[in-house]
Amino acid sequence: MADYSLLNDMQREAVFQTEGPVLCLAGAGSGKTRMLTHRVAYLLEKGVEPYHIMAITFTNKAAGEMKERVEKLVGPGGDSLWITTFHSSCVRILRRFADRIGYENSFSIYDTDDSKSVMKDVCKRLRIDTKILKERTILSAISSAKDSLIGPEEFRSQSQGDFKLSRIAEAYVEYQKALKENNAMDFDDLIMQTVSLFRQDAEVLDHYQKRFRYIMVDEYQDTNTAQFELIRLLAEGSRNLCVVGDDDQSIYKFRGANIRNILDFEKHYPEAKVIRLEQNYRSTQNILDAANAVIANNRGRKEKSLWTKEEAGALVHFRQFDTAPEEAEFIADEIVHKGRKGGDFGDFAVLYRTNAQSRLLEERFVREGIPYKVVGGVNFYSRREIKDILAYLKTISNARDDLQVRRIINVPKRGIGATTIAKIQDYADAYGLGFYQALEDADRIPGLGKAAAKIAGFTNQITVFRTKLTVMKLSELVGDILDDTGYLSEFDNETDEEIDDRIDNIEELRNKIIAFEESNPDGTLADFLNEVALVAEIDEVDESVPRTLLMTIHSAKGLEFTHVYLAGMEDGLFPSDMTVASEDPMELEEERRLAYVGITRAKKELTITCAKARMIRGETHYNAISRFVREIPTGLLDNRVPGAGRIVSKDEDEPYDDPTERFDMFRRSPYGGNYGSGRNGSGASGGFGSGGRPKAVVRKKSTPDEVKPYLAGGGTGSFERLGISKGMPKPSGTAAGSGSTPGAKPDYGIGDRVAHIKYGEGTVTDLEPGPRDYKVTVDFDEYGTKVMYAAFAKLIRLDD
DNA sequence: CTCCTTTGTCTTTTT
DNA sequence: GACAAAGGAG
Secondary structure, eight states, X not given: OOOGGGSOHHHXXXXXXXXXXXXEEEOTTSOHXXXXXXXXXXXXXXXXXXXXXXXXXXXXXXXXXXXXXXXXXHOOOXXXXXXXXXXXXXXXXXXXXXXXXXXXXXXXXXXHXXXXXXXXXXHHHHTOOTTTSOHHXXXXXXXXXXXXXXXXXXXXXXXXXXXXXXXHHHHHHHHHHHHHHTTEEEHHHXXXXXXHHHHHOHHHHHHHHHHOOEEEESSGGXXXXXXXXXXXXXXXXXXXXXXXXXXXXXXXXXXXXXXXXXXXXXXXXXXXXXXXXXXXXXXXXXXXXXXXXHHTTOSSSOOXXXXXSSOOOSOEEEEEXXXXXXXXXXXXXXXXXXXXXXXXXXXXXXXXXXXXXXXXXXXXXXXXXXXXXXXXXXXXXXXXXXXXXXXXXXXXXXXXXXXXXXXXXXXXXOSOOHHHHHHHHHHHXXXXXXXXXXXXXXXXXXXXTTHHHHHHHHHHHHHHHHHHHHHSOHHHHHHHHHHHTTTTGGGGGOOOTHHHHHHHHXXXXXXXXXXXXXXXXXXXXXXXXXXXXXXXXXXXXXXXXXXXXXXXXXXXXXXXXXXXXXXXXXXXXTTBHHHHHOSOXXXXXXXXXXXXXXXXXXXXXXXEEEEEEEEXXXXXXXXXXXXXXXXXXXXXXXXXXXXXXXXSOOOXXXXXXXXXXXXXXXXXXXXXXXXXXXXXXXXXOSOOOOTTSOOOOOOSOOOHHHHHHHHHHOOOGGGGGTTTOOXXXXXXXXXXXXXXXXXXXXXXXXXXXXEETTTEEEEEEEEEEOSSSEEEEEEEXXXXXXXXXXXXXXXXXXXX
């Protein structure tokens, strides 16, 4: 029997309100998982069959934890209780009913790499010049279409008249066809195809509507349109739908998350009961105050403010360093000290905006001997050797997955090269066969010569593996694959240092398979492949090992740590330059929400760090302190810092409260220009002709008329000086390059004064031609040095 | 056909 | 700076 007295009034209300739609606005750390767990327990105690309950979470890890906690309250619920992610639920449904929408139930799931290979092929066939229209661009357009439930045909009819969109539409049609031929779905398909299954097949929909009578959705603010529709369809029968979320923590817009889903919930369900959880059980008051202050700068949010019974706690620590390596050093040093003083290394987490930032930190952590784990970055399952082995397994599992066949047909080397493959493809096309089917006909394909025998060897091997699978355990089969194909022995001849890593990875994969077999005695190969396709890196984190986690803030969503380090809090990095320069203020708001998520991960201590100089993509950037840090009231920050980290000459104990002093502190460091070593050398593009696109030529003249709109939109104080502009003498020679200069040349040169929409005024310190546009370095009066593309920067020259 | 070198692109964030 | 793709030599 679960104990509901441990819940607060609001939580209890949400738990007991089991009938009808419920919108639970749950701030960070307000115990929503506890609420959801108890809600499931309560339903079960009330006599609701586990079979009728569905709880959807964001990650497998969250699902696992919730399941565990429910079982702790009411005992094992068995497999009939669905606590899973969107993607896993859909796979489960599709594995049963995909044949009703024209797929085989053994369909493969394609990851981003797979999708890209397919798209590459599609572009080749459609003669799309991928220099102009990149596979990536097309894929992301398709992805967001799918997130909004727009199929290929609809996309096509919507894109008429727009050349670029029409091309994408064609690619979308072909891509989708190719996936179907391979009997494969990409990530977005999993949701979209499930929705279309429900829409097309009343019987299936009815089945699931009757089944899932109580539906709960966690992290509702990050659902996309397709997911919303999925849930809406399922809940239509019972209308017992409880969604839990926090609009302030919506950070997945780039992945199609539609914040309107949560903001408009009451419109869709007018009878919805709205419950707010505002008491925070995680952080100290100081940390909460900092978070509240930052998020308060966003408009268009549901007003709420978190409070806690906890005490104020320590001030938020803040340190600025000269360089990023020093920042990393500081963080590692501090964790070592605190950790050795009897702390648990598992109590620390270092969070950052971009994965690339992990490298410096990792180096430092290795040197200090801190037990750590970098979460994210390159996914385990996307490493080459792992993908190779999985390709074998997928080929065995799904006979139509030609993409995988092509991947492994010459891995390990069998002497089957590009020409042979082209001949096979021609044959397949001519006879309307799949690639693998054509392989089986190898002896009938003209002109293959000796290659035919090699191909026969390959197909025989696959056939043997398929047979073996019926009598062997999966783990044994993998062993055979590695031996029989010579995959492992091929490593023997190599002396590369990486070989050891790769062998380790393979070993780790085999361990994962064995673990899978132990926990799923009846699991099939397809089950294993599902699991593999849908794991996030965070799912794999084993918390029983005490180690410090390094990850992006995105990955940290839903987690909490006693000590949190927010690293790289610099304008240009977080918020990123792209966001700052964006026309759409919502993008900056999303970044701010991300900052909010980062801050609220901390339970006891929050340390914010940044560096004045940092290498990004091989170039040194000089960044000012993040505006999000500036939004934290001074009184909440400690700034006492001896030595290198000192950012303001102030007495030890006194936090600055003098606005002018504060302003000073955020002035940029006294660095000159950009000394990056970009290798954008010569040549590049013979033809920049690339027509149509707005290479957004820098304005030739800046008339007052053009300046005005910026003034209106911008709002940084310094803009008022735009009109007065001083202008400096122009250097006689313009920047670097000669000859092959693409793009229009800006009308400013080194030394000129210019104005930027967001950064205000500054001086051009460098200007060099890049492959497609001029790269201009500007030393802004207020924001420090920025390197940007001229077309993008839309700088306005301030004339004398 | 394979290996090695050179060149180009990139990055926010991920199920 | 890191990695994939393309190009060239054996």
